[in-house]
Amino acid sequence: MRREKEAPWSGILVYVQCRRGELHPCSPELIGEALRLAEQSKEEVWVLGIGSGMEKVQKELQGYPVSRIFLYETDDLFLPGWYASLAAGCIRETRPSVVLIGGTLEGRALAPRLSVEFRTGLTADCTALAMDPDGNLIQTRPAFGGNVMASIVTEKSRPQFATVRPGVMEPVPRGKGFSPVCFVKSVFSEEKTVKITIREDETKGVAIGDCRLLVAAGRGVKKKEDLEMLYHLAEILGGELACSRALVEKGWMPPERQIGISGNSVRPECLITFGISGTVQFMAGMRQAKRIIAVNSDPEARIFQIAHHPICGDLYEIVPELIQSVEKEAGYQSGGV
Numbered sequence: 001m002r003r004e005k006e007a008p009w010s011g012i013l014v015y016v017q018c019r020r021g022e023l024h025p026c027s028p029e030l031i032g033e034a035l036r037l038a039e040q041s042k043e044e045v046w047v048l049g050i051g052s053g054m055e056k057v058q059k060e061l062q063g064y065p066v067s068r069i070f071l072y073e074t075d076d077l078f079l080p081g082w083y084a085s086l087a088a089g090c091i092r093e094t095r096p097s098v099v100l101i102g103g104t105l106e107g108r109a110l111a112p113r114l115s116v117e118f119r120t121g122l123t124a125d126c127t128a129l130a131m132d133p134d135g136n137l138i139q140t141r142p143a144f145g146g147n148v149m150a151s152i153v154t155e156k157s158r159p160q161f162a163t164v165r166p167g168v169m170e171p172v173p174r175g176k177g178f179s180p181v182c183f184v185k186s187v188f189s190e191e192k193t194v195k196i197t198i199r200e201d202e203t204k205g206v207a208i209g210d211c212r213l214l215v216a217a218g219r220g221v222k223k224k225e226d227l228e229m230l231y232h233l234a235e236i237l238g239g240e241l242a243c244s245r246a247l248v249e250k251g252w253m254p255p256e257r258q259i260g261i262s263g264n265s266v267r268p269e270c271l272i273t274f275g276i277s278g279t280v281q282f283m284a285g286m287r288q289a290k291r292i293i294a295v296n297s298d299p300e301a302r303i304f305q306i307a308h309h310p311i312c313g314d315l316y317e318i319v320p321e322l323i324q325s326v327e328k329e330a331g332y333q334s335g336g337v
């Protein structure tokens with residue numbers, strides 16, 4: 001649908017990452033946030049997807065209460081320049097006031113290209129968004145190493161581009177009975193200007209952003225071997241082991257397991273921390289956890305300020321006891337009594 005060139009910038013466009021028919025898990029989070037913003041600004045929400053397997057993507061997206069869906073069936077590989085040119089074409093046609101993009105590797109490659117193309121502002125890695133009465137997007141993100149939360153506004157140019165960290169916003173559930181208008185186009189790049197090497201993810205286990213239960217280890221763990229008991233605890237509880245940056249810096253845990261501002265944002269049902277003090281940089285990545293149990297030997301530890309269950313004590317005493325009682329409970333159940 002073509003609009004007049006002088007049409008005002010209006011509407012919220014969500015870019016969803018899709019590969020082989022699968023939507024990136026942060027897509028419902030971005031759509032949910034766009035719908036909340038649209039309530040404030042009384043605008044429409046549209047979705048733009050570029051990638052492969054669009055038939056499946058279309059069916060999936062039709063479960064969300066958005067007004068329009070624009071899909072480009074194209075090369076399976078993410079070609080940043082090509083994807084950016086397709087996205088720019090869609091934005092030129094639709095003239096949204098706000099464009100939300102996931103803060104994924106793909107989103108981080110795409111968003112700067114688009115903001116340069118439109119000579120407008122981009123705020124990366126937002127953790128909160130709101131609309132002011134003039135339609136300006138108030139984009140909040142940690143700044144200066146996470147010590148302050150900065151609110152950034154793009155007042156004079158449009159569209160307003162923001163990337164949003166996965167795992168931070170509340171996802172919208174899929175529903176029935178919506179009838180968004182869908183535009184689907186097949187276009188393939190003739191020129192492959194970039195060579196892309198795909199590396200398999202070598203980390204074992206489930207990505208920490210997808211876990212319902214996380215055990216997190218910090219500098220209170222004295223030796224690398226001591227992590228074994230925490231890996232074991234995570235396993236018998238049906239979760240995964242994550243960590244603070246302190247352990248990544250020691251080389252004891254891989255960066256993929258790090259929670260925090262320069263790591264991953266997580267929102268598990270339950271997070272149990274051991275020997276983590278609760279710096280702003282760590283807490284920026286875990287505030288959305290539904291239940292926080294914190295074990296720390298320092299009664300003044302900052303993590304206790306946000307923990308639902310603060311436990312002051314030595315992790316070297318508490319972890320073995322906990323393992324014993326969980327195993328006893330599991331044994332009791334598997335005994336079929």
Ligand SMILES: Cc1cc2nc3c(=O)[nH]c(=O)nc-3n(C[C@H](O)[C@H](O)[C@H](O)COP(=O)(O)OP(=O)(O)OC[C@H]3O[C@@H](n4cnc5c(N)ncnc54)[C@H](O)[C@@H]3O)c2cc1C
Binds near residue numbers: 246
């Ligand atoms: C730009 C920037 C980005 C950063 N990004 C991140 C990030 O993404 N994630 C992150 O985690 N950090 C990040 N940091 C680092 C951050 O500032 C802290 O250094 C780090 O979070 C500290 O980790 P910690 O809580 O494990 O260690 P500490 O702060 O040293 O805390 C260790 C805790 O263990 C407790 N303890 C000690 N022994 C025991 C015991 N036996 N039993 C129980 N408790 C015990 C202590 O009381 C203490 O509270 C970043 C820093 C900068 C500057």
